[in-house]
Amino acid sequence: xxxxxxxxxxxxxxxxxxxxxxxxxxxxxxxxxxxxxxxxxxxxxxxxxxxxxxxxxxxxxxxxxxxxxxxxxxxxxxxxxxxxxxxxxxxxxxxxxxxxxxxxxxxxxxxxxxxxxxxxxxxxxxxxxxxxxxxxxxxxxxxxxxxxxxxxxxxxxxxxxxxxxxxxxxxxxxxxxxxxxxxxxxxxxxxxxxxxxxx
Amino acid sequence: xxxxxxxxxxxxxxxxxxxxxxxxxxxxxxxxxxxxxxxxxxxxxxxxxxxxxxxxxxxxxxxxxxxxxxxxxxxxxxxxxxxxxxxxxxxxxxxxxxxxxxxxxxxxxxxxxxxxxxxxxxxxxxxxxxxxxxxxxxxxxxxxxxxxxxxxxxxxxxxxxxxxxxxxxxxxxxxxxxxxxxxxxxxxxxxxxxxxxxx
DNA sequence: ACCAGCATACCGACTGGTCGGTCAAGAAGA
DNA sequence: TCTTCTTGACCGACCAGTCGGTATGCTGGT
Numbered sequence: 001x002x003x004x005x006x007x008x009x010x011x012x013x014x015x016x017x018x019x020x021x022x023x024x025x026x027x028x029x030x031x032x033x034x035x036x037x038x039x040x041x042x043x044x045x046x047x048x049x050x051x052x053x054x055x056x057x058x059x060x061x062x063x064x065x066x067x068x069x070x071x072x073x074x075x076x077x078x079x080x081x082x083x084x085x086x087x088x089x090x091x092x093x094x095x096x097x098x099x100x101x102x103x104x105x106x107x108x109x110x111x112x113x114x115x116x117x118x119x120x121x122x123x124x125x126x127x128x129x130x131x132x133x134x135x136x137x138x139x140x141x142x143x144x145x146x147x148x149x150x151x152x153x154x155x156x157x158x159x160x161x162x163x164x165x166x167x168x169x170x171x172x173x174x175x176x177x178x179x180x181x182x183x184x185x186x187x188x189x190x191x192x193x194x195x196x197x198x199x
Numbered sequence: 200x201x202x203x204x205x206x207x208x209x210x211x212x213x214x215x216x217x218x219x220x221x222x223x224x225x226x227x228x229x230x231x232x233x234x235x236x237x238x239x240x241x242x243x244x245x246x247x248x249x250x251x252x253x254x255x256x257x258x259x260x261x262x263x264x265x266x267x268x269x270x271x272x273x274x275x276x277x278x279x280x281x282x283x284x285x286x287x288x289x290x291x292x293x294x295x296x297x298x299x300x301x302x303x304x305x306x307x308x309x310x311x312x313x314x315x316x317x318x319x320x321x322x323x324x325x326x327x328x329x330x331x332x333x334x335x336x337x338x339x340x341x342x343x344x345x346x347x348x349x350x351x352x353x354x355x356x357x358x359x360x361x362x363x364x365x366x367x368x369x370x371x372x373x374x375x376x377x378x379x380x381x382x383x384x385x386x387x388x389x390x391x392x393x394x395x396x397x398x
Numbered sequence: 399a400c401c402a403g404c405a406t407a408c409c410g411a412c413t414g415g416t417c418g419g420t421c422a423a424g425a426a427g428a
Numbered sequence: 429t430c431t432t433c434t435t436g437a438c439c440g441a442c443c444a445g446t447c448g449g450t451a452t453g454c455t456g457g458t
Contacts, residue, residue, distance in 0.1 A: 012433085028313055031228030045419080047434050055418065082411060110369075111310055114227055149392070152385045159370050160363045160389055167362025170309075186351045190359055193348070194393035211407080232443060245409045254444065273455080 007075060013051045015041040017065075020058050027102035027168075029059060029112040059112060060120050066105045067127045072133055078173035084142040085192060091138065092191050093160065099168050100180030107169040132158055137194070148195040161191050214240040216264075219257050224368075225302035226270065228311040251328045258311060259319050265304045265337040266326045272297060273333055284391060290337065291390050292383035298367050299379030302345055306368040331357055336393070347394040360390050 003129060010018070019040035023032045034055055038048050052058045077091035092116045109199045143149035164187055172183065207219070218239035222231045233254055241331050251257045276290035283396055298305045315323060335357045341347035351359075371382065 028229065030227065031314065033416075035416090044435055044438075046421090049419070049434065064364055088292030100348075113369075114310075115230070155390065158381070159366065160386055163366025164359045164364065166366050167358065168364075168367070170312075171358050172360075176315075183355070186355050187359055188288050190351055190356065190393040194389040232441080233445080243409050246407075247448090248445070249407060 012041070012043055012047055016043070016048055016051060016058070017061060021104050021108065024059065024062070025107040026113060028053075029108070029115045032193055056117050056120065059108070059116060060106055060124075062105065063116075063124050066102065066109055067124070067131070069102075070083075070095065071096065071127070071131050071134075074131060078134055079140050081168065082143060083147070084138065085147060085196075086136050088142065088195075089192050091135070092188040094166065094182070096184035096187050097180045099165055100172060100174070100183060103169055103174065106166075110166045110169065120128075125173045131161070134144055135162075142195065149197055157191075157195065160194075209243055211240070211246055215233070215242065215247055215250060215257070218259060220261055220303050220307065221354065223258065223261070223307040223311060225268045228254075228307070228314045255316050255319065258307070258315060259265060259323075261304065261307060262315075262323050265301065265308055265355040266323070266330070268301075269297065270330055270333075273330060277333055277337050282346070283337065284346060284395075287337050287341065288391050290334070292380070294364055295367065295386050296384035298364055298378045299371060299373070302368055302371065302373065302394075305365075309365045309368065332362070334361075341394065344387075348396055351384060356390075356394065359393075360386075 020032075020037045023037055023040060034045060035047060038045050038057070041048075045054065046057075047172075052061070068127055073094055074091055078087055080090065103136055113121065115122070136154045137155040139148060139157050143150045143154060162197070166185070172178075215236065220229070222236055222239060222361060225231075233244060234248060236257070236364070237244050247257075249262070254370075272293055273290055276293055276390060277286060279286055279289070300353045312320065312323070335353045338353040338356050340347045367382070371377075
């Protein structure tokens with residue numbers, strides 16, 4: 001059992017998670033064999049099946065990490081200070097920033113959803129829904145205060161925006177000309193302007 | 200040889216394409232076996248390998264169909280009549296409409312990209328890029344005419360918007376309360392407003 | 399009218415190989 | 429000695445693709 005500061009190396013469980021994340025993002029869940037994962041982590045299958053119930057369980061853990069992190073950050077910005085517009089802008093820019101910082105997780109999240117076992121999928125979907133609802137409530141708050149347009153339902157605005165976030169994994173490259181913060185600002189600007197009354 | 204109106208049934212090739220589309224969209228490319236596809240189409244493996252070179256080839260054909268259709272429609276709207284804003288709005292609403300009408304194709308398109316053989320993927324990506332460029336040029340045209348905001352690069356606006364289109368397969372249900380046209384109008388409105396100067 | 403020759407369309411058993419997962423056994427610290 | 433962690437050989441299921449074969453019908457020579 002790894003105690004505090006016992007080993008220089010990452011513990012086996014972490015190494016497996018990291019290796020799996022990289023491989024799943026690169027080649028997809030189904031195209032990655034357990035053998036490849038354990039080889040990349042420098043262990044054998046027995047070790048993997050000691051820490052995880054199945055290949056599916058590994059994927060589920062990756063999902064869990066992302067979901068918890070995103071939810072924590074969203075709550076922090078949504079419940080923070082400032083006007084609704086400021087809080088929504090900050091939350092939107094932040095989710096793009098963290099998505100870009102964890103592009104592999106994001107790719108897996110949006111591409112391998114259908115590979116999860118039905119039960120696991122239900123859990124993930126429920127957690128995802130709560131996240132969306134918190135975001136939607138922010139939009140709703142602005143609409144009720146009269147600072148946002150009401151002609152497009154809040155629910156749809158959220159789906160519209162998260163499509164763009166989802167899509168980042170497809171075109172964004174960390175070594176490209178744009179930083180995550182820049183993309184975050186651009187996208188948050190577009191979102192806010194699409195919600196702001198014309199005159 | 201099927202002459203005009205000779206057979207009531209769809210020809211085998213079409214049946215295979217349809218069955219594969221449905222199954223790939225439901226369970227993903229890698230999780231669908233050739234055996235399942237031919238069973239759903241009511242033929243055997245021999246028939247499939249008579250019409251297609253490989254399982255990959257089948258996927259490639261599905262991609263080709265979607266790409267050709269989308270490009271044709273975009274050109275029609277982009278080169279049509281009306282102001283830039285009107286043409287962009289029409290093209291944006293239409294791509295959402297056809298995406299909703301062919302949700303299975305769309306799911307496959309955005310989810311199974313990485314399963315294609317490298318060569319095939321290059322071809323698909325190139326065609327996809329041309330599509331994006333045509334769309335971007337529309338935005339650029341509006342920016343140069345001064346009717347659209349210029350603070351966000353046209354390229355980024357396109358990536359922003361197509362993320363939302365991409366995402367449709369995740370949340371839209373044909374038997375839900377919204378028609379494709381309604382979603383198309385909402386999303387096109389959001390896009391146009393995000394491009395329109397505030398005052 | 400007939401037949402040989404050939405192409406198209408399709409069948410389904412089979413092959414070589416891969417995969418997720420199991421398990422008996424060993425190493426090492428407490 | 430007991431527990432925790434790790435090994436690697438192994439199993440049964442499954443999969444993409446192959447191949448020898450059949451049925452049908454068109455074509456041109458007689």
